[in-house]
Amino acid sequence: MCSIPLLTGWYSQKKTQNVLATYEQVVEQTTGDEIEQLRNQADEYNKKLWAESKGVREQSExxxxxxxEGLLNxxxxxxxxxxxxxxxxxxxRLPVYHGTSEAVLNEGVGHLMDSSLPIGGENTHCVMTGHRxxxxxxxxxxxxELKEGDExxxxxxGEKLAYKVEGxxxxxxxxxxxxxxxxGEDLVSLVTCTPYGINTHRLVITGKRVVYEEKKEEKIKKKRPSVREMIFTMIPILxxxxxxxxxxxxxxxKRNCEGKRKRNRNQKRKCKHYRRKKRKRKKSRRQKRKMQKxxxxxNQMRNSSSFDMFSGGSSKEPGVCRNRNRNYRNLY
Structure with missing residues (x-):
């Protein structure tokens, strides 16, 4: 589960790259007359918007x-x-789509319909929105992370327009x-939700049109990710x-437990065998002592001169011989 954000992020990035590559190829294949026609249509739309509302309209028919939806397409x-x-x-680097529907904002940046189209020119203010x-x-x-002065x-x-953050x-x-x-101004505003994760307000970053310089763009240094960005990136990895x-x-x-169980079994077996051998040794010692006794x-009976095996004793010490004979019989 923890790898899902990484996989979805990678998939989204690859998908975005394919969309951008397709767009660039189509623009290259489009003739100059078609591009000029699309540009003129967008310019007329912006002039009409400025003449009618002088700003952002609340509703669209x-x-x-x-x-x-047919403009700049x-x-x-x-x-x-x-x-x-x-x-x-x-x-x-993201694609900009018509409208601000949820499907659009999940794929890239959405253009606010009732704002100027992003072709530049005086009396224009293009508004783009995106999720965070x-x-x-x-x-x-x-x-x-953008600051005033960033571009x-x-x-x-096929044309590149540069905007410098002024507000x-x-x-x-x-x-x-x-x-x-x-x-008289040429503006583009980037809008997103803020504070991060709460989304009660809107962060608006407004850029003013400046002259595009390719060398200046190449010198722009990428900012290091913020602490928040690094934390959210590292959490799934960690x-x-x-x-x-x-x-x-x-x-x-699990392996150690299985090994311990095997060792315990072997030890139990060894212990049983050891106890069995010990009992045998004890028994053999008892038997040996009994045999020695x-x-x-x-030997004592044989060597005794006062012992008579058949009569039960001698005439001199009948009591002693009789007792010895009884003890001798008890041994068997």
Whole structure:
């Protein structure tokens, strides 16, 4: 059971890599005219959003939903992926999908429908959301490690857009004022739940568009995982090691018990044999002493001049001879 988070995390990472590789291949195979058409459609959507609401709309109609899902969808396999989010400092590269349904957020990052599409430009504010603390994937788990001045990137239709973090805020779920479009600015906000494991508020990290420099991106150093991240990563590993050690101990104890039982059986057998031999030795010693005693009496009887075997004694000492004769008979 303890290896499940490791296996699911590895599987999710491999699956994400395959999705990103497929997206890049499809973009490369797409003609320039098709990419330009998709870009123009997304730009018109952003302008319409700015003109109508000047921010985030509260509700969307079904026809708007259908139109929205067709924008920036260059893939023919209908996965709903629109771009790639990359945050080098925390070693994160995830696909961005249309909408914020639970199925989408379990696979990657979701784009808030009523916010600007991630193609950049003035009067745009793209909002992306993601989960934290999932056992099956990292997603936005390390998003709180970002600091002001850090950069993240969007890969859209073969173009790379750079954004520099300028604001980090913690808000309530109903507070959407910070997600509204700011006139003349090109913004992207990354939103996730906070505090970790409690999820009563929302962490909003807002980045402002800057000029993309490839050399600058290569110089970005990856941050070391936080203590929390290391603890949550090590817990299943330590638990797995503990289970393996316990199993080895149990096997050894079982072997030792079986060995002790065998030794005890052998000892019992040896003890029985020893006691049997001891009894035999005692019996043989008693018999030997009895035989020696008998032989001694026989010698005494033979050597005695006052003993008469048939009459029971001599005429001089009838009592003594009679007693000796009786003792001699008792020996047999």
């Amino acid at each position: 079904p026809d708007q939903m259908e139109e929205y 260059v893939e023919k396999i209908q996965t709903g992926m629109m771009c790639v989010l990359e945050i080098p400092s925390i070693d994160l 603390g999932l056992a099956s994937a990292r997603l936005f788990t390390r998003l709180d 993240f990137f969007l890969e859209v239709l 980090i805020n913690v808000i309530l779920p109903e507070e959407v004022e910070s997600l509204e479009i700011r006139p 638990f797995l090691v503990y289970v393996v050690i316990e199993r080895i101990k149990r096997k050894r104890e 008998t032989a001694k009496w026989e």
